[in-house]
Structures are given as structure tokens and as C-alpha cells.
Amino acid sequence: MFERKINEKGRLEIGGADTVELAKKFGTPLYVYDENHIRNMMRVYRETLQNEYDGNGLVLYASKAFSCMGMYAIAKSEGLGADVVSGGELYTALTAGFPPEKIMMHGNNKLKDELTLAVKSNVGWIVVDSLYEADILNNLAQEAGKVQNILLRINPGVEAHTHSFVQTATPDSKFGFSVADGSAKETVKNLLTKTNLCLKGFHCHIGSQIFEKQSFVLAAEKCFSFLADLKELDFEAEVLNLGGGYGIRYTKDDPDLSFSDYADFFKSLIDAVKSACVNRNLKRPYLCIEPGRSIVGEAGITLYTVGAIKEIKGIKKYLAVDGGMFESPRYCLYGSKYEAVLANRANEEATEVVSIAGKCCESGDLIGEGFNLPAAKSGDILAVFSTGAYHYSMASNYNRNLVPPVVLIKDKKAKYLVKPQTYDDLIRNDVLPQSEK
Ligand code: LLP
Numbered sequence: 001m002f003e004r005k006i007n008e009k010g011r012l013e014i015g016g017a018d019t020v021e022l023a024k025k026f027g028t029p030l031y032v033y034d035e036n037h038i039r040n041m042m043r044v045y046r047e048t049l050q051n052e053y054d055g056n057g058l059v060l061y062a063s064k065a066f067s068c069m070g071m072y073a074i075a076k077s078e079g080l081g082a083d084v085v086s087g088g089e090l091y092t093a094l095t096a097g098f099p100p101e102k103i104m105m106h107g108n109n110k111l112k113d114e115l116t117l118a119v120k121s122n123v124g125w126i127v128v129d130s131l132y133e134a135d136i137l138n139n140l141a142q143e144a145g146k147v148q149n150i151l152l153r154i155n156p157g158v159e160a161h162t163h164s165f166v167q168t169a170t171p172d173s174k175f176g177f178s179v180a181d182g183s184a185k186e187t188v189k190n191l192l193t194k195t196n197l198c199l200k201g202f203h204c205h206i207g208s209q210i211f212e213k214q215s216f217v218l219a220a221e222k223c224f225s226f227l228a229d230l231k232e233l234d235f236e237a238e239v240l241n242l243g244g245g246y247g248i249r250y251t252k253d254d255p256d257l258s259f260s261d262y263a264d265f266f267k268s269l270i271d272a273v274k275s276a277c278v279n280r281n282l283k284r285p286y287l288c289i290e291p292g293r294s295i296v297g298e299a300g301i302t303l304y305t306v307g308a309i310k311e312i313k314g315i316k317k318y319l320a321v322d323g324g325m326f327e328s329p330r331y332c333l334y335g336s337k338y339e340a341v342l343a344n345r346a347n348e349e350a351t352e353v354v355s356i357a358g359k360c361c362e363s364g365d366l367i368g369e370g371f372n373l374p375a376a377k378s379g380d381i382l383a384v385f386s387t388g389a390y391h392y393s394m395a396s397n398y399n400r401n402l403v404p405p406v407v408l409i410k411d412k413k414a415k416y417l418v419k420p421q422t423y424d425d426l427i428r429n430d431v432l433p434q435s436e437k
Contacts (some may be wrong), residue, residue, distance in 0.1 A: 004341070004385075012343040012383050014301055015409030019343040022407065022414055023303045023362040023381045029404040030303045030324035031392050033417065035074070036197060037299035044077040048266045053273075053287055055123035059102055062244045062292030063089050065389040066300070070408065076102075078231070083244075083290045087114035089395045094121055095170045104151075104241065104288070106203075108174050112136055120142050123313050125239070127203045129153045129175060134191060141196035146232070150192060151239060152177065154184045156222035160207040160215040160245070176204065176424075180227045188230060198234070201285060208293060211255055213265060216242065216383025217272040224276035227285075228339070241288035248297040250386045251337045262294060293389040300380065300388020302328060303343060303366075303405075306380040307359075316369075317354045319376050322360015325365045326398040326427055343383040348374035356382070362398045390417070400426055409431070 005013040015034035023030060043429070045059040045169040046263040060081040063071065067084075072093045074081055078344045081102035091101060103123040107114070110126075110133055118126055119140045128134050129149045139339060156174035177184040192197045206219045214413045220242055227237050246265055249256050257265070265291065277284050304321035311317045340356065342348065350372035358365040395403045402425075406418040 004346070006346045010345060010347040012341055012346040016412035017414055019301070019303055019383055020381055023305065023343070025334070026407055027420070028303050028305045028381065028407060030328055031298045031327075031387065031404055031406040032414070033296070033388055033408050035299075035408050038071075038074060039078055040259055040297045041291075041299070042075065042080055042261065044263050045266055045289065046079055047293075048263045048270070049287070049289075052267050052270045053284075054419075056284065056288035057289075058102065058319045058385070059101075060241070060288055060290045061295060062290040063093065064393060065292030066296045066391075066393050067092055068392070068406065071296075072096035072098040079396070080290070082207050083292075084123075087117050088110065090114070090117055090121070102126065104203075106153075106291075108153075110132075111161040112140075112150060116139055117147070117417070119148055125149050125151055125200065127151045127153050127241070128191070128197075130186065131190060132251070134194060134197065143315065147196050147198050150191070150197050150199050151201050151241060152184070152187060153203045154179055154201060154218045154223065154226065156204050156226070158206045158207070158215055158219045158222065160210045160212070165252055174241050179222060183367065185229065185233075188233060189233060192233070192235065197306045199282075201237035201239030203241040203243065203288075205290065208245045209247045210245045210318060211247040211397060213268045216245070216269050219243075219433065220269060220272045221276055224280055226280065227282055236283060237285055239288065240273070240285040242273075242291050243292065244290040244294075246291055246294040247409045247416060248294055248389070251339050252408070253337075258262060265362055295389075296357075297389035298386050300386070300391070302387040302391065304384070306342075306376050306378055306381045306382055307366060309376065309378060315354060318357045318393075319354050319358045319382070320359060321367065321382055323358060323367065323404065324360040324401065325362070326401040327395045328344040328358070328367050328387065329394045329396070330390060331366050331368045332364055333394075336368070338384050340371050340382055340384045342372065342374055346376055346383075351375055356384075360401070397426060399419075402426070407417045 010173050058081040060083040061075040062083045074095050085106045100122045101124045104125045105118045106127045108129045136151050155178045157180045177187045304323050306319050308320040325332045355369040356367040402421040405420040408413040409415045413434040
């Protein structure tokens with residue numbers, strides 16, 4: 001979907017800004033986001049919920065895809081909620097002024113401190129994923145003199161077609177209570193006895209980077225069959241969160257979905273929810289979804305400067321860039337594929353196939369392989385597409401490299417969302433042994 005606009009100088013643009021100028025001004029590596037794209041995707045989901053389901057629900061931005069104060073501010077201004085999965089994400093959201101009642105907290109092993117912060121800050125819902133957690137949470141809510149709204153994470157048992165590391169609803173998953181083996185129902189009985197917890201409903205998430213509508217529809221149907229089964233306990237769910245996971249385009253092999261395709265995607269899910277309610281004679285629940293990747297993934301690119309070039313005759317050519325697995329970890333983790341262009345010569349024909357190496361001291365440190373590019377020279381600016389999700393949020397200081405800054409383009413102008421790290425940031429919490437007396 002990302003429109004590869006090239007200006008009269010033959011340079012790649014993002015949001016109307018010249019990427020070569022951005023690289024000059026802010027340096028590389030640099031994460032760049034197009035604010036309009038982010039907001040448009042948020043609106044697609046929010047408006048579809050409004051039009052197709054009378055707005056009876058909430059679109060929660062899955063902030064693990066890209067979390068920083070500015071992102072929570074954008075999500076807030078678009079009327080979205082936020083899904084957070086750690087004390088750190090929660091703290092960032094709250095500090096950015098995100099309304100706590102629109103926050104849903106996840107995690108298969110939330111720490112007591114994280115739960116304490118969630119309860120104290122009055123988050124809307126906490127998604128319980130173990131009885132161990134339910135006990136801690138019940139006590140914390142009691143101490144705070146309140147009743148905490150919760151959902152229960154269930155595993156509907158759907159095998160989605162995606163990388164096994166990001167499948168979450170197979171029988172062998174660390175997440176959720178299985179519907180199939182009866183443990184979800186047993187857990188509901190248990191939770192209904194907790195005096196300071198109020199079970200509002202259920203949450204499921206089948207995985208990430210999934211294109212088959214059918215997988216989502218199947219998961220929704222399995223959830224409703226479970227909800228129907230709970231009538232036996234005299235329990236009717238008010239809230240159902242069907243998670244995120246909609247795929248994006250990384251390469252030409254992936255479907256190229258437009259904004260309206262995403263709207264259709266969500267509409268199919270809503271249609272499945274509506275007919276399941278009719279078929280099973282259930283009240284329509286307050287419906288939540290949690291897209292992350294599809295909101296920010298294609299909105300972001302990463303800019304690099306090409307440095308050393310190494311050609312191994314008859315084997316391959318490596319372009320080394322000033323980034324690497326510390327800021328682009330997905331190739332190393334999942335073998336993910338990307339596309340790239342030389343941003344300063346974006347009109348030129350691709351003439352060779354190269355591997356792009358990072359600067360870390362590790363052979364596996366690649367941005368990826370099989371990139372079709374014109375013959376690159378040291379100093380060229382390389383732009384890698386669809387890096388907006390799970391790049392900055394998974395970045396590290398491996399090899400004591402600095403996490404790149406993030407800029408946001410709005411009305412052709414760039415401003416920092418995250419300022420550059422400095423070497424002083426790296427040693428800020430270091431302690432020399434001899435100074436510890
Ligand atoms: N809700 C829950 C409970 C999740 O676990 C996730 C993603 C989402 C929502 C958002 O899914 P999305 O719409 O972004 O696909 N690091 C991996 C992705 C891990 C996804 C984790 N959970 C990657 O880079 O591909």
C-alpha cells in the first residue's frame with residue numbers, strides 16, 4: 001500500500017518529504033513514519049466499527065508494535081483505546097495522557113508491580129491469563145477497595161498460517177485457557193467466585209501477520225460457541241476482544257491491501273459476530289479488536305547509509321549499512337523478507353541482487369537477502385519498506401549500538417517522535433565495581 005513516490009530529483013519521498021534530505025538532517029539509521037498513514041488506518045478501523053456495529057466497541061491500538069509517547073497521543077486523538085503488555089508500555093501511555101479507562105492490559109505473566117500500577121491507575125480492563133494472576137489481582141483490588149473489570153484470555157484452538165513464533169492459538173501455546181479441553185469453562189467458574197474481580201468477557205488473539213479472513217472468522221465462531229456454552233453457568237459475556245493480527249505487505253509476494261480492503265476485512269469479522277449472535281441467541285457483545293502491525297507497519301520505513309561493499313566472486317554481494325539486528329531484528333528472528341530502494345537514485349533500474357548486512361559483530365546480522373537494487377555505491381541512502389511495526393519496539397543496544405531516532409512526517413515536515421540516543425545514555429546505569437564500596 002505504501003505509495004513509492006519519487007520526486008523530480010529521482011529521490012524517494014515519504015509523506016511528501018524527501019528521504020535524502022531527511023537522512024542529511026537527522027542522520028542514519030533513521031526510522032521515519034508517515035503520520036497520515038497511521039491516522040488513516042486508525043480511522044478505517046474506528047469508522048468500520050461505527051458503521052457496521054453502531055460503534056458498540058473499541059479499537060485498541062496494540063502498542064507493542066510501536067510504543068512511544070507520541071504514538072499514544074496519536075491513538076488518543078483518533079479515539080482509539082490501547083492494548084499494553086507491560087508496566088513500561090502502561091507507564092508510557094499514562095505519561096502521554098492516555099485515558100486509563102481505554103487501556104486494556106495483557107500479559108501471560110504480569111508482575112505484581114505491573115498489576116499494582118494497572119489497578120491504581122484505573123485501567124479499563126485487565127486480561128487475566130492464569131489463576132495465579134487472578135489471586136494476586138483479586139488481593140490488589142481488595143486492598144485498593146475496588147472491583148477490577150477483567151477479561152479472561154481463552155484459546156479457541158485455531159491454527160493460523162503464519163510463523164510459528166507468532167501463532168498464539170494452537171493447542172501448544174503459553175497463552176490462554178483452552179476452550180477444547182474445558183479449562184476455560186472451569187476457570188470462568190473460579191473467577192466468578194472472586195469478590196473483587198468482575199468478569200466482563202473474553203479475549204483471544206490467534207497470531208500475527210495473517211491474511212486469511214477465514215482464520216479470524218473461525219476463531220470468532222469458536223468464541224461464540226464457548227459463550228453459548230456458558231449459558232449453563234448463567235453467565236453472559238458483555239465484552240469480546242478478538243485480538244489483532246491482520247497482515248501487511250512486506251514484499252511483492254504479499255497481498256497489496258488498500259484502506260478499504262482493511263475495512264472489508266474488519267467488516268467480515270463483524271458480520272461473523274453478528275450472525276453468531278443471531279444463530280446462538282446471544283446479546284451482541286461490546287466488541288474490541290487490537291490491530292498493531294496493520295496500523296504502523298507500512299507507515300514506517302528505515303533509512304540507512306551504504307558503507308562497505310563486499311563482493312565474494314561467484315557467491316554474493318554484501319552491502320553493509322549503518323544499522324543491523326539491533327534496530328531491525330526481524331530477519332534474524334523470523335527470516336522476514338523486505339524490499340528496499342536506493343532512496344537517492346529511486347528511478348534507476350535494479351541490476352543486481354544483494355544481501356544487506358548490518359554492522360554487528362555477528363555473521364547472521366543481516367537486514368535481509370535477495371534485494372533487487374541498482375549497483376550501489378558507498379554513501380548511497382538505502383530505504384527499507386514496511387519497518388514501522390516491531391522494529392523500533394524490538395530494538396536493543398546490542399554491541400552498544402545506539403537505537404536510532406524516530407521522526408514523524410506531517411504536512412511534509414519532520415519532527416522527532418523519539419530523539420537520538422547518546423553514548424551517555426548507554427552508560428547511564430553502569431556502575432564501576434571499584435566505586436561500589
Ligand atoms: N493482541 C495481542 C494479544 C497480541 O499478542 C498481539 C501481537 C496483537 C494484539 C497485535 O498483533 P498485530 O496486529 O500487530 O499483528 N514480533 C513479531 C510479532 C509479535 C506479535 C505479538 N502479538 C513480529 O515482528 O512479527
